[in-house]
Amino acid sequence: MLLNRRVFFKLIAVLGCPLSARALAAAAEVPEGRGPLRALAPFLDTLLPEDVTPSASQLGVDKALIEQARRDRGLGAMLVSACNWLDSAARKGGAEDFAALDETGREAVVRTALDGPERSLGGRYFSVIREEAFHHYYAHPDSWRGLGFRGPPQYEGFRDHAEPPQEVRS
Amino acid sequence: MTAPSVVVIGSGAGGAAFAWALCQAGVKVHILEAGPKYDPRADYRLALPDWEQQRFPEKVPTAGRQTHGPLQALEPRWEGLRSWNHLSGRLIESNRRAFGDYSHVVGVGGSTLHFTGEVHRLHPDAMRMRTRFGVAADWPLEYGDLEPYYLQAERLIGVAGPGDPGVRRRSAPYPQPPHPMSYASQRLAKGCAELGLSWTPNPVVSLSEPYDGRPSCNYCGGCTRGCPWLDKGTADITYIAKALATGHCTLDTECPVVRLELDTDDRVRAAVYADVAGNLHRIEADVFAVACGAVETPRLLLNSASPQAPDGLANESGQVGKNFMETLFWTSSALHPEPLGSHRGLPSDSVCWDYNAPDAIPGVVGGCRFSAAMAEADLVGPINYAKRVVGGWGRAHKAQMREQFGRVLGINAIGESLPDPESFVGLDPQAKDYFGQRKARIHSHLSEPELQRLSFMAERARDILKAAGADKLIEEYGSYDAFNSTHVFGTCRMGTDPETSVVDAFCRSHRWRNLLVVDASVFPSSGGGESPSLTINALALRAAAALVKGNA
Numbered sequence: 001m002l003l004n005r006r007v008f009f010k011l012i013a014v015l016g017c018p019l020s021a022r023a024l025a026a027a028a029e030v031p032e033g034r035g036p037l038r039a040l041a042p043f044l045d046t047l048l049p050e051d052v053t054p055s056a057s058q059l060g061v062d063k064a065l066i067e068q069a070r071r072d073r074g075l076g077a078m079l080v081s082a083c084n085w086l087d088s089a090a091r092k093g094g095a096e097d098f099a100a101l102d103e104t105g106r107e108a109v110v111r112t113a114l115d116g117p118e119r120s121l122g123g124r125y126f127s128v129i130r131e132e133a134f135h136h137y138y139a140h141p142d143s144w145r146g147l148g149f150r151g152p153p154q155y156e157g158f159r160d161h162a163e164p165p166q167e168v169r170s
Numbered sequence: 171m172t173a174p175s176v177v178v179i180g181s182g183a184g185g186a187a188f189a190w191a192l193c194q195a196g197v198k199v200h201i202l203e204a205g206p207k208y209d210p211r212a213d214y215r216l217a218l219p220d221w222e223q224q225r226f227p228e229k230v231p232t233a234g235r236q237t238h239g240p241l242q243a244l245e246p247r248w249e250g251l252r253s254w255n256h257l258s259g260r261l262i263e264s265n266r267r268a269f270g271d272y273s274h275v276v277g278v279g280g281s282t283l284h285f286t287g288e289v290h291r292l293h294p295d296a297m298r299m300r301t302r303f304g305v306a307a308d309w310p311l312e313y314g315d316l317e318p319y320y321l322q323a324e325r326l327i328g329v330a331g332p333g334d335p336g337v338r339r340r341s342a343p344y345p346q347p348p349h350p351m352s353y354a355s356q357r358l359a360k361g362c363a364e365l366g367l368s369w370t371p372n373p374v375v376s377l378s379e380p381y382d383g384r385p386s387c388n389y390c391g392g393c394t395r396g397c398p399w400l401d402k403g404t405a406d407i408t409y410i411a412k413a414l415a416t417g418h419c420t421l422d423t424e425c426p427v428v429r430l431e432l433d434t435d436d437r438v439r440a441a442v443y444a445d446v447a448g449n450l451h452r453i454e455a456d457v458f459a460v461a462c463g464a465v466e467t468p469r470l471l472l473n474s475a476s477p478q479a480p481d482g483l484a485n486e487s488g489q490v491g492k493n494f495m496e497t498l499f500w501t502s503s504a505l506h507p508e509p510l511g512s513h514r515g516l517p518s519d520s521v522c523w524d525y526n527a528p529d530a531i532p533g534v535v536g537g538c539r540f541s542a543a544m545a546e547a548d549l550v551g552p553i554n555y556a557k558r559v560v561g562g563w564g565r566a567h568k569a570q571m572r573e574q575f576g577r578v579l580g581i582n583a584i585g586e587s588l589p590d591p592e593s594f595v596g597l598d599p600q601a602k603d604y605f606g607q608r609k610a611r612i613h614s615h616l617s618e619p620e621l622q623r624l625s626f627m628a629e630r631a632r633d634i635l636k637a638a639g640a641d642k643l644i645e646e647y648g649s650y651d652a653f654n655s656t657h658v659f660g661t662c663r664m665g666t667d668p669e670t671s672v673v674d675a676f677c678r679s680h681r682w683r684n685l686l687v688v689d690a691s692v693f694p695s696s697g698g699g700e701s702p703s704l705t706i707n708a709l710a711l712r713a714a715a716a717l718v719k720g721n722a
Contacts, residue, residue, distance in 0.1 A: 047563040052572075107564060114563060131557050138552035139220040147552055147575040148511060154216040154398055157388025158514035162350040165511030165576055 037066065039083040039090075039098040046106045047130055048137050053145050056137050064136040065129075075132065078125050085113065085125075174200035174420070176717075177441050177455040179427045179470070182280020183706040184689035185461030186409035187323065191714030193416040200453065201410075201419065202443050204426035204462075205230045205276035208283060208406065214396030222551035226284040226396055230276035236465055237598045239613040241267035244651055251500075251624055253647035257561040262651040270654035272465060272612060278423060279406030280463070281656060282703060286393050286517040286546060287375040287402050289329050290700035291320050291338040293537070295528050296586075299695045303528055303535045305588050305619075307493075307694035310666045310675035317341060319708035319715075324373075326412070327403035328381040329704075331373030336523060346378045349387070352515025354579055355542045357506065361638025362522055372521040372541060373704075375403035389515050391545045428605045430458060430474040430483055430685075437684045438483070444605060457684045457717065459677075461710070464494065464658040464691040468595045469610035471662070484662070484679040484687075489672050491595040493660035494613070495587035495696040498538075498620055500648035502631040503547050503580040504640035505559065511576045517545030518582070525630070526698040528586065534622045536586025537698025540631060543580035547645070559644055579640040583627035584699035587659070590617050595661050614653045624650055657702050662691035677713040688713055 044056035044065075056062065069076035086098040089109045095101050098109060113126045137143050144151060148167050150158075163169065176192055178185045181203040189199045206229050208214075213229075215221045244252070244265050253261040262268045275283045294313035299306040321342055324331075331344035348371035351359060355369075362369035376387040376397075387401040400407060413419040425443045428450065433439040440452045460467050468491040472482035482490050506512075522540040524530065530537045548554050552575065559578060560570045592615035597608040616624070628648065635641065649655075665671025668680035673692055679685040688710040690702045697705075 048568065049565055051565055051568055053568070110563065130563060134556035135223060135553055138556050139223050141219050144552060146572045148509065148572075149513065149552060149575060151551070152217055152219060152221045153390035153392045153550075154221075154388075157390040157399070158511075159388055161352040161389040161391075161511070161514035161516075162356070164353055165509050165514075167509050168511075 036080050037083050039086040040065070040079060042099045042101075042106060043083070043086055043110065044133050046103070046110045047133055049103070053143050056133055059137055059140045059142060061133055061136045065132055068132065078129060082113075082125050082129055086110075089113070173453075174198045174455050176200070176457040176459060177202060177453055178459045178461060178688075179441060180204070180280065180461035180463070180466075180689065181278045181405065181410055181421070182461060182463065182689065183282055183405055183703040184710045185459065186279070186405035186413070187707040188459050188461065188686075188688045188710040188714050189419055190326075190409040190413040191711045192718065193413045193418040195714075195718040196418060197718065199413065199419045200455065201413075201421045202425045202427055202441060202453070203278050203421065203423045205278065206423050207278045208396065210396065210398045210400055210407070214398040216390060216392040216395055216398055221392070221395065222553045225548070226275065226394060228275070232272070232274055232276060235276075236272055236610040236612055237601050238269045238653070239611055241269060241653060242615055243267075248621060248625070248650055251621070251628060251648060251650035253651050255558055255645045256643070257558065261647055267616075267650070268652045269612075270652040272658070273654065273656040274463060274465075278410060278421070279404045282404040283396055283406065284394050285656070285701070285703065288518050288521075288541070288701035289324070289327070289373050289375055289704035290697075292316075292697045292700055292705050293337060293526055293528070295337075296537070296695055296697045296700075299528060299535075305535050306696075307589075307663060307665060307670070309694050310664055310671075313338075316705070316708045316712065319711040320704060322711055323704055323707035327375050327408050328377050328384070329373055329375055329403070330371075330378040332371045334370070337527070344373065346381060349374065349376070349378045349516055349519055351520050352389070352512070352542070354510040354512035354544060355515065355520045357510060357579060357638045357640075358520065358542055358581070358634060361634050361636075364637040365633060367522050367524050367634070369520055369522050372518050374516060374518070376516055377401045377403070387516065391513060391515055391517060391550045393517050394545065394548075426605075427470060428473075428607055430470065432474070432476050432478045432483065432682075434478065436681055438682055448604070450605075457686070459686040459688050459713075461687070461689045463689050464661045465595050465610050465612060467687055467689055467691045468661040469597065469608075472597050473607045484672055484682050484685060486681050487669055487672060489663060489670065491661050493589040493663050493694075494593045494595050495589060495659040495693070496593070496614055496649070496653065497655040497657040498585045498587045498616075498624060498649050498699075499654075500583045500624060500627040500631055501543050501547050501580060501646065502628065502635055502643060503543070503549055503578050503645045504635040505574060505642040505644055506577045506579050506638070506640040508639075509576055510579065512544045512578055513550035513576050515545075518542055522634075525626075526700070528698060530698070531623060531626050534619055534626065536588055536619060536623055538583050538585030538623060538627050539699040540581055540583045540627075540634060543582035544578055546582045547578075547580045549578045549580060578644070579635055579638055581631040581634050583631050584657070585623045585627050586698045587696045588617070588619060589660060590615050590620075612653070616649065621650065624648060657690070657696070659690045659693035659696045659702065662687045663694045664692040665694060676716040677709060686713055686717070
């Protein structure tokens with residue numbers, strides 16, 4: 001998978017519409033809810049909504065992705081393309097944009113994006129963004145509640161490793 | 171600095187052990203290490219929330235350090251050996267084998283810094299592959315010649331291992347009792363028992379009890395990301411630290427050796443190395459020991475060609491770089507229906523040796539072994555579970571994460587790798603490093619016996635998982651469709667005949683009598699999946715003892 005992702009990012013940087021560092025910085029600094037990335041936070045919150053643990057944006061995943069995109073033009077291009085697609089799909093359904101949709105509406109749009117034909121370029125975009133979202137979200141301790149993961153691994157370790165996990169013991 | 175008696179090039183399993191043994195005897199040793207030191211508390215991230223976001227922190231990037239030759243086409247009959255994940259499909263989409271990674275660490279301690287810590291003695295029969303089975307080459311020594319040095323290494327490091335040594339007879343018990351198996355590995359044990367297979371504690375360098383000023387392991391499962399707890403007996407905190415403490419050892423880091431200069435009397439005169447600023451220096455010594463691993467050692471020797479050694483240093487036999495043996499491996503991971511907390515415990519805490527003997531796999535020469543693989547497969551943290559196990563999105567994804575985290579069981583199999591004429595390490599005709607030295611070019615080919623062995627390994631791995639109650643396979647990958655190796659061997663093999671080997675039974679060049687090779691380059695055969703670091707240690711300790719005594 002790592003091999004595929006590296007190749008894919010390079011491909012997008014070449015074939016996509018690379019967003020210049022200045023434009024990406026400008027997009028990131030636009031007041032929340034506006035600019036070409038306004039769909040990003042609501043999209044990420046649809047992928048990783050708040051339930052017993054915070055949503056993606058509550059854990060700063062949107063900001064982390066934008067920061068990552070400053071160093072990776074391929075990812076930047078992908079984020080902008082994805083957000084444009086989400087807004088366009090929302091407008092086709094009569095909404096102002098993706099952020100204006102309710103949860104059910106957002107889920108319907110994301111379902112189309114992620115569950116679309118395998119290996120389509122658009123499908124790959126959304127899959128990659130989802131992977132990057134996981135990468136940042138699950139690096140936050142507030143996301144670990146309920147998993148049975150009392151991390152990080154050090155300096156407590158898992159001295160009960162030979163026993164059933166806590167959820168079985170309790 | 172007063173000229174040292176011995177210059178050791180490389181500070182991994184071989185170089186570190188060799189240096190330590192010489193220092194114990196009062197010999198002045200200078201170690202040249204291409205990479206930097208690591209500070210376990212500062213450099214390893216296992217105590218931080220983002221611990222899972224990167225693997226071992228490479229201070230010297232290894233991607234691109236070597237190049238590779240074209241790899242073989244993949245065949246439809248081996249479709250079952252393709253690497254795949256249940257969410258993303260095939261991991262290698264091309265119909266030609268891909269080059270993944272020659273995984274190694276450039277730094278003080280070498281690849282011991284990121285290894286899982288398994289330390290295995292070689293099966294005695296694996297040292298007679300040519301005589302008994304007509305493949306590879308015989309070792310020019312017996313298991314009994316190495317046994318005292320295996321013991322010495324185990325005692326220095328503090329190896330925790332089981333009481334029953336099986337065929338690997340011991341003159342004394344392990345210095346530490348075996349670790350308890352993790353709860354998840356206990357399930358694998360039950361599965362093996364149902365299949366009539368053994369499943370025993372794996373000998374490891376992680377301490378089961380405090381030892382030599384180091385704490386006992388706390389079972390974080392993060393060995394491959396570097397151990398900040400300091401229980402894992404890596405070469406830097408054991409051999410190197412002890413060697414430096416003798417006062418007979420000095421160490422220069424970030425000093426890659428560029429070439430070796432030769433004298434006219436079949437002796438190596440000096441090592442030319444670069445400092446951090448890129449300036450070149452020469453250091454002379456009585457003896458030089460090369461310990462850069464089975465890819466970079468032949469590279470250095472070949473790049474040291476001169477009028478006295480036109481085919482490369484110590485290459486009178488033409489065998490430098492040849493007989494390259496790689497890590498033949500397979501990993502299967504499956505989801506168990508019950509919560510196991512399988513992210514906990516030592517990586518590879520348990521092992522099945524039943525197929526390790528060279529004649530144990532029906533119809534194929536060369537054995538293999540199976541071990542627990544949850545940590546080896548890096549399925550011990552939430553990020554990798556989200557990406558590779560659960561997938562999906564939304565509330566369903568989060569609910570499934572809570573249900574499935576800690577339920578993966580994994581089996582890793584490593585098998586014998588036999589020499590092949592198409593597997594060798596040469597010099598790239600074009601690619602050079604910063605100092606103008608040609609890079610190593612890795613050529614790898616899996617022949618029919620390798621593929622047959624790999625097929626057996628895959629089938630048995632699946633059998634064990636199914637018997638353990640985990641029959642929903644989620645991911646498999648192996649050597650068939652991608653070259654990925656950490657254990658590499660054979661490229662300066664030892665032997666009694668100078669026509670067919672590079673060094674003698676004491677790791678000394680047949681011609682260049684003040685040159686030794688003390689890493690896995692000298693292995694005439696790979697063994698049936700044994701982790702090589704302990705054998706590297708033992709060979710290096712034995713070579714040092716011989717040098718001190720004036721033998722060979």
